Amino acid sequence: MKKVRISNTPITTEAELSTLAGIGGGALSSFTGIVRDDGGVTAIELEHYPGMTEACLSRVIEAATARWSLLGAVVTHRVGIVPVGDSVVVVGAASLHRAEALEATAFLIDRLKTDVPFWKREHYADGTAKWVEAKLSDDTRSERWA
Numbered sequence: 001m002k003k004v005r006i007s008n009t010p011i012t013t014e015a016e017l018s019t020l021a022g023i024g025g026g027a028l029s030s031f032t033g034i035v036r037d038d039g040g041v042t043a044i045e046l047e048h049y050p051g052m053t054e055a056c057l058s059r060v061i062e063a064a065t066a067r068w069s070l071l072g073a074v075v076t077h078r079v080g081i082v083p084v085g086d087s088v089v090v091v092g093a094a095s096l097h098r099a100e101a102l103e104a105t106a107f108l109i110d111r112l113k114t115d116v117p118f119w120k121r122e123h124y125a126d127g128t129a130k131w132v133e134a135k136l137s138d139d140t141r142s143e144r145w146a
Helices: 013-021 052-067 098-115 136-143
Strands: 002-007 027-034 041-048 070-078 080-083 087-095 118-124 129-131
Touching (some): 013 027, 027 098, 052 098, 087 098
Parallel strands (some): 002 070
Antiparallel strands (some): 027 087, 118 129
16 A cells, blocks of 8 residues: 655644554554744745656655565655644555564655655744755765665
């Protein structure tokens, strides 16, 4: 079971992972990214390239399932304006054993950050907004899976 979803409405970890919980595995690992107040940030705004974004997410899931014996994987990403405290991404992997689920989850979020076309703008309390540049640290983390 592989699921990719882009949402412009609030997402919850439990709802996104519910399809993985009942597929008979012994391990379910997940990561939920939450918008944080990073120096006065009140919200982030995410844009994407419809169609291409979903295709790239599907390729990342395919790479994970080729590398680990997964029973399923889920990636849900929010777009639009997302306020501080709301979930922006949920990634999950189910397998028979914990090591595969944990490693696959790390792979999925690391590759999502570098291989999938999302653009992020931070909105601040003073009314200004700023586009966020790609981070070298994300590239470094993603390279470990090469």
